Amino acid sequence: MNIMKLSAAALVASVAFAGAAAARDQVQVAGSSTVLPYAKIVAETFGETFPDFKTPIVESGGSGAGLKEFCKGVGEATIDIANSSRPINKSEIEACKAAGVADVQEIRIGYDGIVFAVDSSNGDVKVEPKDLYKALAAEVVVDGKLVANPYKNWSEINPTLPKGPIAAYIPGTKHGTREVFEEKIMAHGCKDAGAQDVIKAAITDAKQATAKCVAVRKDGVAVDIDGDYTETLARISANKTGLGVFGLAFYENNADKLKVATVNGIVPSTETISSGKYPVSRPLFFYVKKAHLGVIPGLKEYVEYFISDDMVGPEGPLAEYGLVAAPDDQREQVRKDFAAGKTM
Amino acid sequence: MTDVVSPVSGIPKTKAGRRDIGIKRRYAAERRFRAYGVAALSFGIIFLMLLLWSVVSKGYTAFQQTMITIPIEFSEQTIDPQNERAANPQKLMTANYPVVARNALAKTLGVSVDDRVKIRAVGQLLSDGVRTQLRDMVVANPAIIGTTQNVALLAAGDIDSAFKGQINLSVAEGNRKISDQQVTWMNQLAESGVLAKHFNTGIFVNGASSRPEAAGVGVALIGSFYMMLIVLVLSLPIGVAASIYLEEFAPKNKFTDLIEVNINNLAAVPSIVYGLLGLAVFINFMGLPRSASLVGGLVLTLMTLPTIIIATRAALKAVPPSIRAAALGLGASKMQTIFHHVLPLAMPGILTGTIIGLAHALGETAPLLLIGMVAFVANYPATPLDPSTALPVQIYMWANEAERAFVERTSGAIIILLLFLIVMNVGAILLRRRFERRW
Numbered sequence: 001m002n003i004m005k006l007s008a009a010a011l012v013a014s015v016a017f018a019g020a021a022a023a024r025d026q027v028q029v030a031g032s033s034t035v036l037p038y039a040k041i042v043a044e045t046f047g048e049t050f051p052d053f054k055t056p057i058v059e060s061g062g063s064g065a066g067l068k069e070f071c072k073g074v075g076e077a078t079i080d081i082a083n084s085s086r087p088i089n090k091s092e093i094e095a096c097k098a099a100g101v102a103d104v105q106e107i108r109i110g111y112d113g114i115v116f117a118v119d120s121s122n123g124d125v126k127v128e129p130k131d132l133y134k135a136l137a138a139e140v141v142v143d144g145k146l147v148a149n150p151y152k153n154w155s156e157i158n159p160t161l162p163k164g165p166i167a168a169y170i171p172g173t174k175h176g177t178r179e180v181f182e183e184k185i186m187a188h189g190c191k192d193a194g195a196q197d198v199i200k201a202a203i204t205d206a207k208q209a210t211a212k213c214v215a216v217r218k219d220g221v222a223v224d225i226d227g228d229y230t231e232t233l234a235r236i237s238a239n240k241t242g243l244g245v246f247g248l249a250f251y252e253n254n255a256d257k258l259k260v261a262t263v264n265g266i267v268p269s270t271e272t273i274s275s276g277k278y279p280v281s282r283p284l285f286f287y288v289k290k291a292h293l294g295v296i297p298g299l300k301e302y303v304e305y306f307i308s309d310d311m312v313g314p315e316g317p318l319a320e321y322g323l324v325a326a327p328d329d330q331r332e333q334v335r336k337d338f339a340a341g342k343t344m
Numbered sequence: 345m346t347d348v349v350s351p352v353s354g355i356p357k358t359k360a361g362r363r364d365i366g367i368k369r370r371y372a373a374e375r376r377f378r379a380y381g382v383a384a385l386s387f388g389i390i391f392l393m394l395l396l397w398s399v400v401s402k403g404y405t406a407f408q409q410t411m412i413t414i415p416i417e418f419s420e421q422t423i424d425p426q427n428e429r430a431a432n433p434q435k436l437m438t439a440n441y442p443v444v445a446r447n448a449l450a451k452t453l454g455v456s457v458d459d460r461v462k463i464r465a466v467g468q469l470l471s472d473g474v475r476t477q478l479r480d481m482v483v484a485n486p487a488i489i490g491t492t493q494n495v496a497l498l499a500a501g502d503i504d505s506a507f508k509g510q511i512n513l514s515v516a517e518g519n520r521k522i523s524d525q526q527v528t529w530m531n532q533l534a535e536s537g538v539l540a541k542h543f544n545t546g547i548f549v550n551g552a553s554s555r556p557e558a559a560g561v562g563v564a565l566i567g568s569f570y571m572m573l574i575v576l577v578l579s580l581p582i583g584v585a586a587s588i589y590l591e592e593f594a595p596k597n598k599f600t601d602l603i604e605v606n607i608n609n610l611a612a613v614p615s616i617v618y619g620l621l622g623l624a625v626f627i628n629f630m631g632l633p634r635s636a637s638l639v640g641g642l643v644l645t646l647m648t649l650p651t652i653i654i655a656t657r658a659a660l661k662a663v664p665p666s667i668r669a670a671a672l673g674l675g676a677s678k679m680q681t682i683f684h685h686v687l688p689l690a691m692p693g694i695l696t697g698t699i700i701g702l703a704h705a706l707g708e709t710a711p712l713l714l715i716g717m718v719a720f721v722a723n724y725p726a727t728p729l730d731p732s733t734a735l736p737v738q739i740y741m742w743a744n745e746a747e748r749a750f751v752e753r754t755s756g757a758i759i760i761l762l763l764f765l766i767v768m769n770v771g772a773i774l775l776r777r778r779f780e781r782r783w
Contacts, residue, residue, distance in 0.1 A: 028634060030719075037745075044554050049438070051437060059719040061713065076633075230744055253746040
């Protein structure tokens with residue numbers, strides 16, 4: 001009996017080594033969980049539209065993890081595309097270069113709106129960056145002095161906010177969304193609330209002053225959510241006075257359970273975001289290894305299909321799901337740059 | 345009990361002349377202990393029931409799928425207007441099938457094809473998956489072009505959720521994915537029996553999909569099956585051989601003690617560590633493909649080995665020394681003693697340990713994250729070298745989806761996984777019952 005099993009084991013091992021030599025015939029993508037739903041839609045329709053190619057594999061795991069995998073090197077054992085909800089940063093570009101990934105093509109697929117929402121049992125909510133800053137900053141200015149955030153109830157900040165104690169569920173620091181939240185809400189709110197001048201007067205180093213401006217309170221009122229939006233939704237359903245941060249697409253799919261807040265009086269929608277009226281949005285990207293184009297079957301076709309108007313256009317399935325399409329000239333530019341082989 | 349208590353000197357006598365041997369106190373202590381036991385057990389059962397109730401009540405609807413059965417006219421006009429399919433078979437692949445389905449549904453609903461706004465809303469009642477469904481029908485049998493067939497089409501995910509009552513239709517129209525008009529159509533179709541719930545075979549056979557109505561655990565089941573096969577084939581012989589050597593042949597010294605401590609430690613190492621190891625060794629060093637169930641199987645083998653070794657050693661230890669002594673006394677060699685007498689008697693314990701190890705491996709996601717198996721995989725894997733995913737991974741990925749229809753599917757997939765675990769654990773109990781020997 002044991003001999004039989006050992007030979008089966010040997011068989012498995014031999015299959016393993018034979019397979020290592022076989023060519024990869026499937027595009028491999030990894031990265032941001034924000035881009036994942038869009039990449040999945042494209043991958044699925046790509047597989048259906050081009051029967052000659054297999055459906056690409058799309059891994060989830062976060063922008064940072066995806067770019068790390070992407071920058072491991074060139075060759076079949078490495079992934080072809082990294083999805084990212086933020087631009088690639090300098091240290092990642094250097095890591096790529098060091099591993100031999102010299103030519104990287106950046107592709108901007110569109111924009112993602114970030115919305116603030118409360119449970120649907122609440123009234124209409126209108127917020128401004130200033131309000132969120134006051135509710136969530138670690139230190140605020142009272143009578144011209146920086147003090148630890150004293151606010152306990154939403155009513156102390158803005159009467160349209162839910163009645164009850166302040167509770168906010170914001171993306172954890174590993175999410176790209178957190179950066180956008182800090183940059184577009186906390187930094188602006190800091191300025192509008194007049195805290196920036198006080199902080200600048202106290203701290204001369206510009207970097208430290210900005211960090212102080214965007215620091216979120218850590219007394220349990222603002223909760224970092226390291227999971228996905230489904231977790232934030234569950235928290236809001238459990239705490240009716242809580243305010244959560246969501247992606248526009250997620251909100252649109254769950255609009256019967258949530259009430260979205262206007263920011264500066266603007267209702268978030270694909271229209272207000274693409275026109276630039278709604279202030280909290282960010283571009284989404286993916287990065288392609290130029291050395292893999294033409295080597296991995298279907299990679300070039302997948303990228304071309306992704307950036308065609310059938311997919312990223314304002315009438316395409318990605319916009320249907322919640323992606324904010326880039327303006328016409330930007331989409332055209334992306335297609336031109338990819339065709340010309342423009343690298344970073 | 346009382347009659348067997350023998351008189352013990354030194355215990356003070358009570359007034360009545362009988363010695364107080366604390367019977368009442370001891371009985372009370374026993375009753376209390378039993379109550380604690382019952383309380384602990386009911387605590388566990390309550391939580392198990394809560395878990396099962398929450399999973400089953402949310403998930404049972406996933407095994408039904410809303411379908412729209414309508415006569416579809418495979419009109420040559422729409423599919424192949426220039427009649428070029430003989431010269432160019434590709435034409436049948438790229439034809440505009442969604443329009444065929446949409447127009448058929450519009451006809452059933454009495455909506456004019458020229459009403460652009462309404463016709464769009466009609467199209468949204470149907471899943472985007474109808475494109476491949478109708479295409480596969482036509483490609484398999486081009487003769488149906490020009491005929492009218494009754495076809496059961498998948499309803500869109502939002503319609504499916506609304507029909508099952510999972511979308512709150514009392515909120516304002518703008519706050520939900522389906523419009524009042526679409527709800528009216530849905531009710532109209534349901535009344536005439538065109539739209540109805542059918543058993544959802546798709547959830548068992550389909551691969552991953554971004555459309556909830558077309559998503560299934562098929563690829564994940566195959567991936568999990570491959571991985572379990574690899575784990576069984578590799579870890580059982582290696583684990584049994586290692587434990588027989590350690591238990592029966594190896595000298596007892598500091599070195600084997602060290603090995604034993606390490607094996608026990610490995611059994612408690614967080615599983616993500618095995619994923620890191622798998623990434624470094626199997627993918628980066630040996631160059632095995634990412635996302636392949638082979639790599640997943642190898643990683644889970646490493647994770648399961650300590651469990652199997654510990655179970656096997658315990659099973660071998662439990663075989664009475666008299667069996668070994670008798671065999672050796674009758675002139676059997678050590679090898680014969682072990683393989684003819686000890687191992688068969690230890691088999692139930694070994695198999696139980698193996699199945700529990702496998703069940704543990706079946707439910708594991710963390711080590712698969714790093715080797716690229718937490719991924720969207722739509723194509724069936726032909727061999728263990730092809731990309732695939734696993735059942736618990738599919739649950740995790742569905743749990744993070746935004747669409748309402750994925751909520752029930754997540755619980756549905758949990759029910760499927762639980763069924764597999766129950767089958768495996770019942771198997772372990774039956775094996776033990778069947779082969780167990782008592783001395």
